[in-house]
Amino acid sequence: MRASTYPMLAAEEAAALVLERTPVLPAEEVSLAQAPGRVAAADVVAERRLPAFPASAVDGYAIRSADGGGRLRVVGESAAGRPFSGRLEAGSAARILTGGVLPEGADSVVMVEDVDQQGDHVVVPAGYQKGRNFHAPGADLERGDVVLRRGQPLGSAELGLVAALGIDRLSVHRRPRVGLMSTGDELVEVGREPGPGQITDSNRWALLAAVRETGAEVELLGIAPDQPQPLRELVVGAIQRCDALVTSGGVSVGTHDLVKPLLESLGEVHVGRVKLRPGKPFTFATLPDGKLAFGLPGFPVSSLVTFEVFVRPALRKLQGCSALQRPQLPVRLAYDALATGDRTEYQRVTLHREGPDLVATSTGSQSSSRLMSLAGAHALVRIPPGAEGYPAGSYVEALILELP
Ligand code: AMP
Numbered sequence: 001m002r003a004s005t006y007p008m009l010a011a012e013e014a015a016a017l018v019l020e021r022t023p024v025l026p027a028e029e030v031s032l033a034q035a036p037g038r039v040a041a042a043d044v045v046a047e048r049r050l051p052a053f054p055a056s057a058v059d060g061y062a063i064r065s066a067d068g069g070g071r072l073r074v075v076g077e078s079a080a081g082r083p084f085s086g087r088l089e090a091g092s093a094a095r096i097l098t099g100g101v102l103p104e105g106a107d108s109v110v111m112v113e114d115v116d117q118q119g120d121h122v123v124v125p126a127g128y129q130k131g132r133n134f135h136a137p138g139a140d141l142e143r144g145d146v147v148l149r150r151g152q153p154l155g156s157a158e159l160g161l162v163a164a165l166g167i168d169r170l171s172v173h174r175r176p177r178v179g180l181m182s183t184g185d186e187l188v189e190v191g192r193e194p195g196p197g198q199i200t201d202s203n204r205w206a207l208l209a210a211v212r213e214t215g216a217e218v219e220l221l222g223i224a225p226d227q228p229q230p231l232r233e234l235v236v237g238a239i240q241r242c243d244a245l246v247t248s249g250g251v252s253v254g255t256h257d258l259v260k261p262l263l264e265s266l267g268e269v270h271v272g273r274v275k276l277r278p279g280k281p282f283t284f285a286t287l288p289d290g291k292l293a294f295g296l297p298g299f300p301v302s303s304l305v306t307f308e309v310f311v312r313p314a315l316r317k318l319q320g321c322s323a324l325q326r327p328q329l330p331v332r333l334a335y336d337a338l339a340t341g342d343r344t345e346y347q348r349v350t351l352h353r354e355g356p357d358l359v360a361t362s363t364g365s366q367s368s369s370r371l372m373s374l375a376g377a378h379a380l381v382r383i384p385p386g387a388e389g390y391p392a393g394s395y396v397e398a399l400i401l402e403l404p
């Protein structure tokens with residue numbers, strides 16, 4: 001066993017360093033069917049106004065407001081997609097349906113509930129103002145309005161907007177392809193019975209979900225043994241095809257921990273140890289051609305917490321997101337949180353509301369092997385380094401995973 005020679009970086013410093021070294025992948029054009037969940041690579045500006053014509057908001061009668069209080073002759077109809085062709089003259093009304101074009105000459109729509117229908121005439125209420133019950137052209141969106149900013153993920157409203165504007169292809173960032181590999185001689189594939197001293201590889205499946213959630217594509221690379229040559233071959237093959245490699249295990253200082261020296265021989269290791277709990281041996285390297293390698297610790301909670309703190313923001317940056325971090329909110333501790341000397345600690349908590357406060361309760365033993373501390377957690381409470389810790393009732397920052 002040798003002592004690690006890597007400097008211990010502060011968690012925040014390491015996170016900043018990872019992002020500094022993370023590129024943004026180039027743009028490509030996709031159809032709207034491919035666009036959900038992708039990230040806009042350019043601003044989108046409206047080249048049309050919405051609505052394009054004065055469109056009725058209700059079913060009723062299009063009138064001239066000056067005719068309010070009168071008995072008007074019904075001269076035709078304007079339905080959605082089937083406009084009234086003529087011009088509305090004084091003393092007349094046109095039946096209009098929701099989405100129908102307001103006929104020329106009309107300046108208001110009376111709701112059907114407000115008129116007295118008398119054969120081919122209607123009596124409309126007095127004092128009806130101009131501009132009632134229809135959407136004026138450009139009321140929703142003017143030509144030149146920015147509807148989408150570069151870096152914005154494409155959700156439902158965003159896609160609806162661009163479709164409404166007639167845009168059928170969008171420039172989005174390429175999705176990162178992430179190779180996912182577990183390392184360790186003790187690991188067996190899920191579904192196989194572990195022999196003496198063996199355990200089932202669970203990290204790859206946990207990380208598969210974590211990577212997919214970011215919008216990246218995953219290539220599952222299986223289990224690499226703790227032997228330099230096979231590990232090297234797997235890694236070298238994978239980085240030809242992937243933008244980023246995520247491994248778990250093999251980054252502490254045991255003689256079987258081979259990931260750091262391998263990454264050093266292939267590229268440049270920027271982070272080899274972090275003042276973080278869980279996750280001290282987290283490793284980050286850059287490889288030729290702008291590729292990234294993340295060596296996550298083997299303990300299941302350590303691998304997922306370091307994924308949250310370092311890898312998730314980087315995968316979001318690769319695909320061009322402008323918001324890289326989980327939302328953070330102050331929470332009130334319902335328990336005494338001990339600090340961990342010089343390390344930043346991310347404690348797993350559930351949250352509930354008490355008045356205006358979000359109150360954080362520990363998920364129990366915070367052992368780095370206990371995945372149950374993360375299952376169902378709503379947030380990671382960030383306890384900064386220090387001697388004293390934070391007594392119950394203190395307010396601290398939390399990374400929100402999911403609100404209750
Ligand atoms: P390591 O960082 O390789 O020293 O691994 C530390 C510990 O994490 C191991 O002793 C295992 O108990 C656990 N571990 C490593 N890899 C995995 C994995 N893929 N799935 C589940 N547990 C793992």
Ligand code: MG
Pocket residue numbers: 183184185249250256298
């Ligand atoms: Mg190992």
